[in-house]
Amino acid sequence: GVEQLREELKELKSVARPKVIAAIAEARAHGDLRENAEYHAAREQQSFIEGRISDIEYKLSHAQVIDVGKLVQNGKVVFGVTVVLADEDTGEEIRYQIVGEDEADIKHQRISVNSPIAR
Template sequence: MSRQPMTAAGADKLRAELKDLKSVQRPKVIEAIATAREHGDLKENAEYHAAREQQSFIEGRIKEIEAALSNSEIIDVQAVGKNAGGKVVFGATVELYDIENDKEVTYQIVGEQEADIKQNLISITSPIARALIGKIEGDEVTVQAPGGDRDYEIVSVKYI
């Protein structure tokens, strides 16, 4: 299995979530299960079943985060940026001008586990990221997106 790239910030965020799940969420759900058991018959105890379902979700998420962290290669974006020569590489924050819509948008290229479009964090495997990798400030890029081709101009490339 190949190691997946992940930014140091993304790894820190996952570690914080893991710590919360293990030290706060897991003990809470165990307590909720114990409380629900005290109510008697488990077959018709909705609180018990809900707590068990929550416990299952928490344990699954813990395993998912542990696997992601153990299979990832943590990359220091600022160190990579020093050697990138202004090119768009993993971890770069890229400001783009959307030619068709006449607006600017900023994305950071991150690993799959930390991608979140609401925070403008796009996966290295996304169509936009694949089109941007290796390009420099001032280049025009055509992204083949599911909704059709989109043209962007790279306004700036930062490694933060």
């Protein structure tokens, strides 16, 4: 999870931010900013990028990396464990890993520690 955030932050700072700054400069060159849709769209995108950068930097500065292999597994549903859910009617089973909010991805059977199943 932390590595994904670091990669996203690197991408935002080294690619997305310079790209939107260039788009703003180009839109400014077109003249009157009051009715310049390209300028306003680029500024909105810049605001989103800066907000996301701040959000990621905050998360990284407050992140606590947990080694899942060292967690005590006592039969409870807690962060890091893999749970098996069974459909009582069909007997079909599906496995989910309990992960942090930023790592949750239902398509890859990873659900948030804050989801109802994990509680």
